[in-house]
Amino acid sequence: MQATNAFLSPVLEWVWRSSGQVVVLVVLVLGVQRFLGYRLLARWRYSLWFLVLARLLVPVAPTITFAAADFSAINNPNGAWSYGWMPRTKLEFNLYTKSDTLFGLIEWTGDFPPDFFTPESRAPHLSFNPTTDQVEVGNRPLEPRRLTAHPSPIGQRNVIRWKAPRSGSIEIIAAFEGNDLDGTTTDASVYHNGSRLFAGDVEGFGKPSRVSFCTNITVTAGDAVDFVEGYGSNHTYTRDTTRVDATILELTGVIIF
């Protein structure tokens, strides 16, 4: 249910805003009619209401893509989405190359050399709960159909990338939340073609730790929007499992009054 709510939330937000636009238009039409009264010719009266009708009939629903809903355990890239990592201080995107099942979760990670990390540490990875039940791995309860990210001990950052399939206006909706009961300490960022649009710190567990971001931008086909998770200002990666909700609304074709 929570996963469904997370998916519907941006949709309902958009519907609410879109409905508000229709209400504003109706009020404007009524205002013009009242102001002009009998001076408003019948054909203009019909034209104004035709405008309202057209607004209601025009297909205005945006294309909505939600990284967790679109998740693939097989393909990377996966349509507009891809999963990968970046070095701590560089914006070099590297695709994850390995997908495996671990503790009931599907995990994407890279083909890192075995001696690249200390024996007890792990490579950066993205995890997805494919079940309809919460999966608990140690202190990390992962809700059904959700994505979490975990950085590496040397600061390699997780990246969920959305690549624009076409040019137009989009709305980016991002949320990052601590997913370790002992308290996550990570940094969250959103980039558009390497320019940072948002930065925040995730500290703690659950909703109190949540940082979120929403904005409208114009993209050209092929542009990259990156949802990035790093090991935070404390430069340690333990307990750094972070839930990532990444949503894109393509607004091209939507009439906005």
Ligand SMILES: [Ca+2]
């Ligand atoms: Ca940390």
